[in-house]
Amino acid sequence: MKEIRLAEGEYRFAGLVWDHEPLGSGQLAALADKELGWKKSTAYTVLKKLCERGILQNEGGVVTALVKRDEVQQAESAAVVDRTFGGSLPRFVAAFLNSKPISRKEAAAIRALLDEAEREE
Numbered sequence: 001m002k003e004i005r006l007a008e009g010e011y012r013f014a015g016l017v018w019d020h021e022p023l024g025s026g027q028l029a030a031l032a033d034k035e036l037g038w039k040k041s042t043a044y045t046v047l048k049k050l051c052e053r054g055i056l057q058n059e060g061g062v063v064t065a066l067v068k069r070d071e072v073q074q075a076e077s078a079a080v081v082d083r084t085f086g087g088s089l090p091r092f093v094a095a096f097l098n099s100k101p102i103s104r105k106e107a108a109a110i111r112a113l114l115d116e117a118e119r120e121e
Contacts, residue, residue, distance in 0.1 A: 004071055005075055005079060009046065010050060010055075011072065013043070013050070014055060014065065014069075016032060016036075017063055018065055021064045022063065024061055025058055025062075029044060029047075054067070080092070
């Protein structure tokens with residue numbers, strides 16, 4: 001399986017692709033300048049790196065994503081839980097809830113997700 005964890009800048013750059021794909025590589029470089037303040041050379045360097053890693057694709061000057069945003073988010077989330085909480089999801093949730101209150105609507109959405117996950121087991 002390919003490595004789909006991204007550095008912050010890589011994630012923001014890939015976000016431009018996810019939000020606007022398909023787009024020309026020149027268009028992407030211009031967008032990276034406008035949105036991220038990157039020089040054209042920086043944009044092309046990061047594009048090449050993400051293409052080599054199989055995250056993005058640049059075919060004929062048209063850039064598309066090979067990996068979806070939610071796949072990256074899932075990998076990043078799992079890595080945080082593994083690294084910081086020893087893989088314990090309950091410890092992660094407890095730490096999160098102790099630092100930031102959630103609304104009733106958010107709590108209901110989380111309960112629904114847990115119920116669905118339990119049904120799928």
